[in-house]
Structures are given as structure tokens and as C-alpha cells.
Amino acid sequence: MNRRAIPDDLAERILAGERRALARAVTLVESTRPEDRAQATALLERLRGHPESGGRQALRIGLSGTPGVGKSTFIEAFGMALVAQGLKVAVLAVDPSSTRSGGSILGDKTRMEQLSRAPAAFIRPSPSLSHLGGVSRRTREAVALCEAAGFDVVLIETVGVGQSETMVAEMCDLFVLLLAPAGGDELQGVKRGIMEMADIILVNKADGELKSAATRTCADYAGALRLLRKRPQDPDGFPKALPVSAYTGEGLDRAWDEMQTLAKWRKDHGWWDKARAGQAAHWFAQEVREGLLARLRGDADVRAAMAERAAAVAKGEVSPDAAAEEMLEWLKG
Numbered sequence: 001m002n003r004r005a006i007p008d009d010l011a012e013r014i015l016a017g018e019r020r021a022l023a024r025a026v027t028l029v030e031s032t033r034p035e036d037r038a039q040a041t042a043l044l045e046r047l048r049g050h051p052e053s054g055g056r057q058a059l060r061i062g063l064s065g066t067p068g069v070g071k072s073t074f075i076e077a078f079g080m081a082l083v084a085q086g087l088k089v090a091v092l093a094v095d096p097s098s099t100r101s102g103g104s105i106l107g108d109k110t111r112m113e114q115l116s117r118a119p120a121a122f123i124r125p126s127p128s129l130s131h132l133g134g135v136s137r138r139t140r141e142a143v144a145l146c147e148a149a150g151f152d153v154v155l156i157e158t159v160g161v162g163q164s165e166t167m168v169a170e171m172c173d174l175f176v177l178l179l180a181p182a183g184g185d186e187l188q189g190v191k192r193g194i195m196e197m198a199d200i201i202l203v204n205k206a207d208g209e210l211k212s213a214a215t216r217t218c219a220d221y222a223g224a225l226r227l228l229r230k231r232p233q234d235p236d237g238f239p240k241a242l243p244v245s246a247y248t249g250e251g252l253d254r255a256w257d258e259m260q261t262l263a264k265w266r267k268d269h270g271w272w273d274k275a276r277a278g279q280a281a282h283w284f285a286q287e288v289r290e291g292l293l294a295r296l297r298g299d300a301d302v303r304a305a306m307a308e309r310a311a312a313v314a315k316g317e318v319s320p321d322a323a324a325e326e327m328l329e330w331l332k333g
Contacts (some may be wrong), residue, residue, distance in 0.1 A: 007258040011046045014149050017088075019122050022149045026124050044141060047148040058090070058147045062099055062168040064194065065178030070204050071157055072111040074178055074246040079115045081252045084151055090122045090146040091115070092139055093157040107313045122151065140171045140283055170282050173272065174199045174259055179221070181205055181213035196228055199239050199262060204253055206243035214243040233271040240263055296331075305330055 003321035004275050007013075013021035029040040058284045072093075079089045091112070114122045124142065139156060146154045158168050177198040201221050207212030240258060244251035266272045296302045309323040318326075 004237060011050060011148075014047065015050060015052045017150045019149075022122060022145060023124065023181070025145050026126075026142045028163065029138045030126060031094070040141065042146060046293070047144070047238060050148075052083050054152060054254040056147050058143075058154045059149050059259070060143055060154050060156065060172045061259065062156045062158060062172035062175045063178060064168065064175075066180065068072075069178050069180045070246050071178055074202070074204055074244070075155055075157060076112040076115045077249055078252055079121055079155065080118065081249065082256065083115070083118050083120045086120075086151060087152040088120045088122075090149075090151040090154045091124070091157065092142050092154065093123065093125045094139060094148070103257075122146065122149075143171060169197050170279050173263060173266070173275070176259070179217070181202050181210045181217045195224065198225070199234075200255070200258060201225070201239065201241040202244045202251075202253045203241065204244055204246055206251060207245040207248045211243070211245075217241075233266060233269075233275070235262070235265045271330075302331070 010021055010025060015120055025040075025043060028043065031037065031040070063071060063075065065074075076092055079091060082089050083201045113296075114121055116123050126142070128140065143154050143156070152310055156168060156172060175197050177194060177200070179201060181203060201218075203217045203221070218241040224240045225241065242251060242255055242258065244255055246252075263272070266275070305327065309318070309327055312318045313320050313323045
């Protein structure tokens with residue numbers, strides 16, 4: 001992060017929809033430097049309390065999918081379709097980080113050449129930093145910045161597909177699972193947890209020779225969804241499995257119509273506000289936990305006590321459970 005002071009008019013420039021200001025603000029909220037975190041918190045509070053930002057709510061769509069399913073191709077085609085309807089679209093594409101170096105490829109922007117050039121679109125790749133849920137810890141704050149900047153739809157592309165990735169549901173209004181045409185074995189391989197979180201399943205590559213396979217796959221997933229659950233926040237007919245083709249564009253309009261239908265039903269029946277309130281409470285508790293851990297890690301005495309007990313565990317002198325209990329008692333003082 002640039003060490004220069006953040007401009008006083010940054011909030012106003014974000015509210016005016018200036019993409020360069022938005023990009024700078026996202027960089028600020030992603031920074032781990034204490035002084036940047038303080039500025040990021042102040043900026044977010046200023047935007048939250050600003051009269052111009054009141055009532056600005058984007059449709060937050062979490063998007064996940066198996067490797068090779070064509071998430072970037074789908075996002076570009078879907079995003080361009082929304083832009084053609086006069087909507088402003090933000091894409092927060094989270095790339096996997098190396099567990100060794102912490103680095104990531106961050107290639108999503110280069111794979112979405114058309115969308116990245118669209119004046120009504122904003123694409124921001126961010127490293128996941130090995131965060132559970134396949135999302136950066138600060139993705140939630142980046143979403144808030146995009147809403148303040150007046151974007152109508154925020155797409156959050158998450159890392160991979162798996163049980164831990166259900167955390168994305170804690171920051172989205174809709175969770176879309178993108179899958180490829182597949183057989184029964186592949187259906188069994190999709191984690192039940194993420195299937196239970198999906199609001200809509202889109203079977204991509206429903207074109208050419210794969211079109212009939214995609215239709216069959218949709219029927220398989222629709223049946224699986226009916227067996228898994230019926231949630232009170234789902235109207236009749238949801239969740240759904242639909243075929244789409246990012247290559248030809250077929251099915252994209254219907255997918256968007258279904259997303260709008262579901263979002264409107266949840267708003268009309270109070271589930272939208274209830275979900276967002278629950279998400280806010282979740283992230284409050286999460287920030288408290290992260291803050292406490294950070295303070296503990298920064299205390300030299302705590303680090304020494306941890307190292308001492310870790311060494312004892314490694315030597316087999318004490319079990320991990322007993323050492324942990326002893327450490328917790330030590331922390332109580």
C-alpha cells in the first residue's frame with residue numbers, strides 16, 4: 001500500500017463511481033499494516049454514514065465451481081449481458097494463494113478482456129491468502145466499497161469448490177454453483193455442504209455435443225436438490241438447476257431472471273434483511289476472534305509460552321489436548 005496519506009475526498013470520489021478511487025480503496029482495505037487498517041475502518045464508517053450511500057444495495061452473488069468449468073468465461077459473458085442491460089457490474093475474483101510464498105497468479109482480469117474494458121464494469125483480482133471459504137478476509141469490505149460506488153451487481157468468484165467454501169454464503173445474497181455436464185460419479189463427488197448452500201446450479205457448456213448431456217445433468221442435480229432440503233427462504237421451485245452456455249450466451253437471460261425472481265421474493269418476505277443482519281453479526285464475531293488472535297500472536301510472552309508447550313507436544317511429553325488446556329489456563333492468568 002502506498003504510504004502517502006489517503007486523500008480526504010476519497011469517499012466522495014468512490015460515491016461518484018470513480019473506478020480509480022475504488023481500486024485504491026480496495027487496496028487499502030486489503031492491507032495488513034495497522035495504520036492502513038485504521039484508515040480503512042475510518043473510510044468504511046464514513047461511507048456507511050454518508051447520506052449519498054444510504055440505501056445503496058447491490059445484488060451480491062457468490063459464484064463457485066469445479067476446476068475447468070469455465071468460471072471466468074461465464075463471468076465475462078454474464079457480466080457483459082448485464083452491462084448491456086444498463087447495469088453496473090463489479091467482479092471480485094479471488095485467486096488461490098501459495099501456502100509457501102503467499103503469492104497468487106491473479107490472472108482473472110486478463111481472462112476477461114471484454115468485461116475489463118467495459119466502462120460500467122470493475123474487476124478486482126485478490127489473493128485468498130489461504131483463507132477458509134476461498135475468499136479473502138477483506139472481500140466483505142471490498143463488497144461494501146463496490147456498493148457505495150453504485151454498482152448494481154457484485155459477483156464474487158471464489159476458489160475451487162468444497163465444504164469450507166460455504167463461508168461465502170456469509171457475504172452474499174445468492175450463491176450460484178457452476179458445474180459442467182457430468183455423470184453420476186461426478187454428482188457424487190460434489191460436496192453435500194456446498195450443494196445445500198446453492199440457491200441456483202448452472203450447468204455450463206450446454207452447447208454443441210454437450211447440450212444433451214447438460215440437460216440430463218440438470219435433471220440429476222434438480223432431483224438431488226429436492227432430496228437435500230427445502231428451506232423456508234426458498235420459494236416454490238427453488239433451488240433450481242439450469243443449463244447455460246457461456247460460449248453461445250444461451251440460458252444467461254433465464255439465469256438472470258431466476259436470480260432476480262429469487263432475490264425479489266426474499267426481499268418481499270423479509271428474508272433479505274434477515275440474512276444481511278445475520279451476516280453482519282457473523283462478521284462482527286469473526287473480527288473479534290481475528291483481533292484477539294492477532295493480539296495474542298503479537299505478545300512475546302504468549303509466543304514463548306506457546307513455543308514451550310509446542311515443543312513438549314512434539315517430544316511426546318504431553319498430549320495436544322492437555323497442552324492446549326494448560327495454555328488456556330495460563331492465558332487466564
